[in-house]
Amino acid sequence: GQNIDQPTEMTATEGAIVQINCTYQTSGFNGLFWYQQHAGEAPTFLSYNVLDGLEEKGRFSSFLSRSKGYSYLLLKELQMKDSASYLCAVRYEDSGAGSYQLTFGKGTKLSVIP
């Protein structure tokens, strides 16, 4: 089966840096996604990693180590609007169905305080 772990909640200060970790155990791994979800809204795509290393996109960066089953999302220069849930999701090949599936972690609720 697929298993994804990430912290339930985190708090950080405006202007600071925060790292949200995600560990996973999966078969047929085919990429890791990070999504941002504000309360009452749909998730929005932040990043995608399929190869090891760091992907940087503005204030957000995402890192992947496939051998360790580990990823993190790094948020720099935190703003109040970054308060949201951050979902780690793993795409894997469902050999039985012959298709790719996406499994989500339970999300990390980030609170940015002044």
Place this chain on the structure above:
Amino acid sequence: SAVISQKPSRDICQRGTSLTIQCQVDSQVTMMFWYRQQPGQSLTLIATANQGSEATYESGFVIDKFPISRPNLTFSTLTVSNMSPEDSSIYLCSVVTGNYGYTFGSGTRLTVV
């Protein structure tokens, strides 16, 4: 990326009734996915809807409870049947866009009383 119009955005329903949720995509897509997000929880895949064939349901979800239609490559519906308070949740549709992105509809917040 694709744009998805999902409706209704929210509804309050009596137990025992059914609600049909619609998703319209602005481009043709092969697969559409239906998710449920219960309060304080992450997204759980209900089923994958392919045009021209029956939907594929995940463990714990059955067609009688969550019938799905996929009449063409831009539209799908999910019906939540014979509702109970345990069905109170946010329901989201999703499609694959580009090489790897998944785009979500705005969600339907369902409350069953």
